[in-house]
Amino acid sequence: xxxxxxxxxxxxxxxxxxxxxxxxxxxxxxxxxxxxxxxxxxxxxxxxxxxxxxxxxxxxxxxxxxxxxxxxxxxxxxxxxxxxxxxxxxxxxxxxxxxxxxxxxxxxxxxxx
Amino acid sequence: xxxxxxxxxxxxxxxxxxxxxxxxxxxxxxxxxxxxxxxxxxxxxxxxxxxxxxxxxxxxxxxxxxxxxxxxxxxxxxxxxxxxxxxxxxxxxxxxxxxxxxxxxxxxxxxx
Numbered sequence: 001x002x003x004x005x006x007x008x009x010x011x012x013x014x015x016x017x018x019x020x021x022x023x024x025x026x027x028x029x030x031x032x033x034x035x036x037x038x039x040x041x042x043x044x045x046x047x048x049x050x051x052x053x054x055x056x057x058x059x060x061x062x063x064x065x066x067x068x069x070x071x072x073x074x075x076x077x078x079x080x081x082x083x084x085x086x087x088x089x090x091x092x093x094x095x096x097x098x099x100x101x102x103x104x105x106x107x108x109x110x111x112x113x
Numbered sequence: 114x115x116x117x118x119x120x121x122x123x124x125x126x127x128x129x130x131x132x133x134x135x136x137x138x139x140x141x142x143x144x145x146x147x148x149x150x151x152x153x154x155x156x157x158x159x160x161x162x163x164x165x166x167x168x169x170x171x172x173x174x175x176x177x178x179x180x181x182x183x184x185x186x187x188x189x190x191x192x193x194x195x196x197x198x199x200x201x202x203x204x205x206x207x208x209x210x211x212x213x214x215x216x217x218x219x220x221x222x223x224x225x
Contacts, residue, residue, distance in 0.1 A: 002156065031211065043157070043200065045212035056210035090156055094211070099145050099164070099204065102213060104156035 003027065004105035006091050012111045018079040021108045023091030025072055031055070031094045032074040033102055034066055038087040049074055050096075081112045115140045119201050119216035126223050129190045134219045136201030137183040144206040146184050147213060148177050151198045160186075160199075191223045 003026035011019055025032050034046040045058035049068035060066075063081075068074045078085060088107045094100035116139045126132055138146065145164050149157035161170045163179035170177050174195065176187040186199055198220050202213040 002158070004156075033212065035213075042217045043202075043213075043215040045214070048211060056212060058212055088154075092213075099162075100211075101147065101159055101162055103159060104149070106156045107154075109154070 002103040004093050004103055006105040006108050010109050014113055017081050021076040021089055023074045025093030029093035029095050032068055033092040034076050035090045036087050083112050086112045115214045117203055117214055117216035119219050123220040126191055128225050131189045134186040134199055138203050140203055140205045142206035144204045147202045149200040193223045193225050196223045
Protein backbone atom coordinates (compact mmCIF):
# COMPACT_ATOMS: atom_id res chain seq x y z
CA UNK A 1 0.00 0.00 0.00
CA UNK A 2 1.59 3.26 -1.20
CA UNK A 3 -0.53 5.49 1.04
CA UNK A 4 -2.08 7.26 -1.96
CA UNK A 5 -5.84 6.75 -2.24
CA UNK A 6 -8.04 7.19 -5.30
CA UNK A 7 -11.79 7.05 -5.74
CA UNK A 8 -13.73 5.66 -7.41
CA UNK A 9 -11.99 2.46 -8.42
CA UNK A 10 -14.18 2.00 -11.48
CA UNK A 11 -16.28 4.47 -13.45
CA UNK A 12 -18.55 3.66 -16.36
CA UNK A 13 -20.20 6.52 -18.20
CA UNK A 14 -21.46 7.62 -21.60
CA UNK A 15 -19.96 9.83 -24.26
CA UNK A 16 -20.50 13.53 -23.66
CA UNK A 17 -20.69 13.16 -19.89
CA UNK A 18 -18.50 14.70 -17.19
CA UNK A 19 -16.78 12.84 -14.35
CA UNK A 20 -14.59 13.72 -11.38
CA UNK A 21 -11.75 11.56 -10.12
CA UNK A 22 -10.43 12.10 -6.61
CA UNK A 23 -6.98 11.57 -5.11
CA UNK A 24 -5.60 11.88 -1.58
CA UNK A 25 -1.80 12.03 -1.39
CA UNK A 26 0.42 10.32 1.17
CA UNK A 27 0.59 12.07 4.50
CA UNK A 28 3.17 14.87 4.30
CA UNK A 29 3.39 14.94 0.51
CA UNK A 30 2.82 18.31 -1.13
CA UNK A 31 2.95 17.39 -4.82
CA UNK A 32 0.26 15.54 -6.71
CA UNK A 33 0.61 14.24 -10.26
CA UNK A 34 -1.98 12.83 -12.64
CA UNK A 35 -1.13 10.24 -15.28
CA UNK A 36 -3.20 8.47 -17.93
CA UNK A 37 -2.44 4.90 -18.96
CA UNK A 38 -3.86 3.43 -22.13
CA UNK A 39 -2.85 0.25 -23.93
CA UNK A 40 -1.28 2.00 -26.90
CA UNK A 41 0.25 5.06 -25.22
CA UNK A 42 1.55 3.71 -21.95
CA UNK A 43 1.77 6.02 -18.92
CA UNK A 44 1.45 9.67 -19.92
CA UNK A 45 1.88 12.66 -17.62
CA UNK A 46 -1.12 14.98 -17.49
CA UNK A 47 -0.58 17.63 -14.82
CA UNK A 48 1.22 18.40 -11.54
CA UNK A 49 0.19 20.45 -8.53
CA UNK A 50 2.40 21.56 -5.68
CA UNK A 51 0.84 22.83 -2.45
CA UNK A 52 -2.29 23.99 -4.21
CA UNK A 53 -0.69 25.57 -7.26
CA UNK A 54 -0.36 24.19 -10.77
CA UNK A 55 3.31 23.41 -11.40
CA UNK A 56 3.45 21.74 -14.80
CA UNK A 57 1.25 20.52 -17.62
CA UNK A 58 1.77 17.63 -19.95
CA UNK A 59 -0.40 16.31 -22.74
CA UNK A 60 -3.62 17.23 -21.00
CA UNK A 61 -6.63 17.91 -23.19
CA UNK A 62 -8.54 21.19 -22.83
CA UNK A 63 -11.59 19.11 -21.85
CA UNK A 64 -9.68 17.98 -18.77
CA UNK A 65 -8.92 20.11 -15.74
CA UNK A 66 -7.62 19.56 -12.24
CA UNK A 67 -7.19 21.31 -8.94
CA UNK A 68 -5.55 20.74 -5.58
CA UNK A 69 -7.42 21.83 -2.48
CA UNK A 70 -6.10 23.32 0.80
CA UNK A 71 -6.15 19.88 2.42
CA UNK A 72 -3.92 18.77 -0.51
CA UNK A 73 -6.33 16.31 -2.04
CA UNK A 74 -6.76 16.68 -5.77
CA UNK A 75 -9.53 16.22 -8.28
CA UNK A 76 -9.28 15.55 -12.01
CA UNK A 77 -12.32 16.65 -13.99
CA UNK A 78 -12.97 15.10 -17.40
CA UNK A 79 -15.73 16.58 -19.53
CA UNK A 80 -17.33 15.97 -22.93
CA UNK A 81 -16.06 12.44 -22.67
CA UNK A 82 -15.14 10.50 -25.79
CA UNK A 83 -14.61 6.78 -26.32
CA UNK A 84 -10.87 7.39 -26.53
CA UNK A 85 -10.80 8.73 -22.98
CA UNK A 86 -11.30 5.22 -21.67
CA UNK A 87 -8.15 4.43 -19.72
CA UNK A 88 -6.64 3.97 -16.29
CA UNK A 89 -6.05 7.25 -14.50
CA UNK A 90 -3.38 7.29 -11.81
CA UNK A 91 -2.56 9.82 -9.19
CA UNK A 92 0.92 9.95 -7.68
CA UNK A 93 2.36 12.03 -4.86
CA UNK A 94 5.77 13.11 -3.65
CA UNK A 95 7.07 15.38 -0.93
CA UNK A 96 8.55 18.20 -2.97
CA UNK A 97 9.12 17.33 -6.58
CA UNK A 98 12.54 17.32 -8.16
CA UNK A 99 14.26 14.00 -7.62
CA UNK A 100 11.67 12.84 -5.14
CA UNK A 101 10.14 9.42 -5.62
CA UNK A 102 6.56 9.51 -6.84
CA UNK A 103 4.27 6.98 -5.19
CA UNK A 104 1.28 5.86 -7.19
CA UNK A 105 -2.28 5.20 -6.14
CA UNK A 106 -4.34 2.17 -7.22
CA UNK A 107 -5.93 4.06 -10.10
CA UNK A 108 -9.40 4.73 -11.45
CA UNK A 109 -10.51 2.70 -14.46
CA UNK A 110 -12.70 4.87 -16.68
CA UNK A 111 -14.86 3.24 -19.31
CA UNK A 112 -16.72 5.51 -21.74
CA UNK A 113 -19.50 3.77 -23.65
CA UNK B 114 12.34 15.32 -26.88
CA UNK B 115 12.96 13.03 -23.93
CA UNK B 116 12.71 9.36 -24.86
CA UNK B 117 12.74 6.14 -22.89
CA UNK B 118 12.95 2.78 -24.63
CA UNK B 119 12.61 -0.53 -22.85
CA UNK B 120 13.63 -3.92 -24.17
CA UNK B 121 12.58 -6.57 -24.61
CA UNK B 122 8.85 -5.86 -24.76
CA UNK B 123 8.18 -9.27 -23.26
CA UNK B 124 10.37 -11.85 -21.57
CA UNK B 125 9.50 -15.36 -20.53
CA UNK B 126 11.79 -17.12 -18.04
CA UNK B 127 11.84 -20.38 -16.19
CA UNK B 128 11.96 -20.17 -12.43
CA UNK B 129 15.60 -19.71 -11.41
CA UNK B 130 16.70 -18.47 -14.84
CA UNK B 131 18.44 -15.11 -14.34
CA UNK B 132 18.18 -12.32 -16.90
CA UNK B 133 18.29 -8.55 -17.41
CA UNK B 134 15.86 -5.91 -18.60
CA UNK B 135 17.13 -2.86 -20.45
CA UNK B 136 16.06 0.79 -20.31
CA UNK B 137 17.80 3.20 -22.65
CA UNK B 138 17.12 6.92 -22.43
CA UNK B 139 17.75 10.13 -24.34
CA UNK B 140 17.30 13.24 -22.22
CA UNK B 141 18.74 16.73 -22.03
CA UNK B 142 19.85 16.17 -18.46
CA UNK B 143 19.01 13.35 -16.08
CA UNK B 144 17.79 14.12 -12.58
CA UNK B 145 16.78 10.58 -11.72
CA UNK B 146 15.88 7.21 -13.21
CA UNK B 147 13.11 5.23 -11.57
CA UNK B 148 12.09 1.58 -11.77
CA UNK B 149 8.55 0.49 -10.97
CA UNK B 150 6.76 -2.84 -10.99
CA UNK B 151 3.14 -2.96 -12.14
CA UNK B 152 0.71 -5.84 -11.74
CA UNK B 153 -2.33 -6.01 -14.05
CA UNK B 154 -4.95 -3.38 -13.17
CA UNK B 155 -2.85 -2.01 -10.28
CA UNK B 156 -0.82 1.12 -9.75
CA UNK B 157 2.95 1.14 -10.34
CA UNK B 158 4.89 0.04 -7.27
CA UNK B 159 8.16 1.84 -6.63
CA UNK B 160 11.33 -0.26 -6.73
CA UNK B 161 14.44 1.92 -7.16
CA UNK B 162 15.73 5.41 -7.86
CA UNK B 163 19.16 5.92 -9.46
CA UNK B 164 20.71 9.37 -9.74
CA UNK B 165 24.19 9.05 -11.23
CA UNK B 166 26.16 6.80 -13.56
CA UNK B 167 27.78 3.91 -11.75
CA UNK B 168 25.12 3.78 -9.06
CA UNK B 169 23.67 0.38 -8.14
CA UNK B 170 20.79 -0.61 -5.87
CA UNK B 171 19.56 -4.01 -4.75
CA UNK B 172 16.37 -5.41 -3.30
CA UNK B 173 15.89 -9.13 -2.83
CA UNK B 174 16.33 -10.72 -6.28
CA UNK B 175 16.47 -7.39 -8.12
CA UNK B 176 19.48 -5.19 -8.84
CA UNK B 177 19.35 -1.94 -10.79
CA UNK B 178 22.36 -0.28 -12.42
CA UNK B 179 22.81 2.99 -14.28
CA UNK B 180 25.16 4.23 -17.01
CA UNK B 181 25.09 7.51 -18.89
CA UNK B 182 22.78 6.10 -21.55
CA UNK B 183 20.94 3.17 -20.04
CA UNK B 184 19.85 1.27 -16.99
CA UNK B 185 19.59 -2.44 -16.38
CA UNK B 186 17.31 -4.33 -14.04
CA UNK B 187 18.94 -7.65 -13.24
CA UNK B 188 16.72 -10.42 -11.93
CA UNK B 189 18.55 -13.24 -10.16
CA UNK B 190 16.89 -16.63 -9.76
CA UNK B 191 13.38 -15.27 -10.41
CA UNK B 192 10.26 -16.79 -8.91
CA UNK B 193 6.74 -16.88 -10.39
CA UNK B 194 5.71 -14.03 -8.08
CA UNK B 195 8.19 -11.78 -9.91
CA UNK B 196 5.90 -11.92 -12.95
CA UNK B 197 4.76 -8.35 -13.70
CA UNK B 198 5.37 -5.45 -16.04
CA UNK B 199 8.53 -3.55 -15.14
CA UNK B 200 8.48 0.14 -15.98
CA UNK B 201 11.40 2.51 -16.29
CA UNK B 202 10.94 6.28 -16.04
CA UNK B 203 13.19 9.34 -16.15
CA UNK B 204 12.95 12.75 -14.56
CA UNK B 205 14.93 15.45 -16.29
CA UNK B 206 16.85 18.23 -14.61
CA UNK B 207 16.12 21.92 -15.00
CA UNK B 208 12.86 23.84 -14.81
CA UNK B 209 9.96 23.16 -12.52
CA UNK B 210 8.42 20.24 -14.38
CA UNK B 211 8.90 17.19 -12.24
CA UNK B 212 7.03 14.80 -14.48
CA UNK B 213 8.16 11.25 -15.10
CA UNK B 214 8.58 10.09 -18.70
CA UNK B 215 7.90 6.37 -18.87
CA UNK B 216 8.95 3.63 -21.23
CA UNK B 217 6.36 1.17 -22.51
CA UNK B 218 7.54 -1.49 -20.07
CA UNK B 219 8.78 -5.08 -20.17
CA UNK B 220 6.23 -7.79 -19.44
CA UNK B 221 8.03 -10.49 -17.45
CA UNK B 222 6.54 -13.94 -17.08
CA UNK B 223 8.27 -16.46 -14.82
CA UNK B 224 7.10 -20.04 -15.24
CA UNK B 225 7.36 -22.54 -12.38
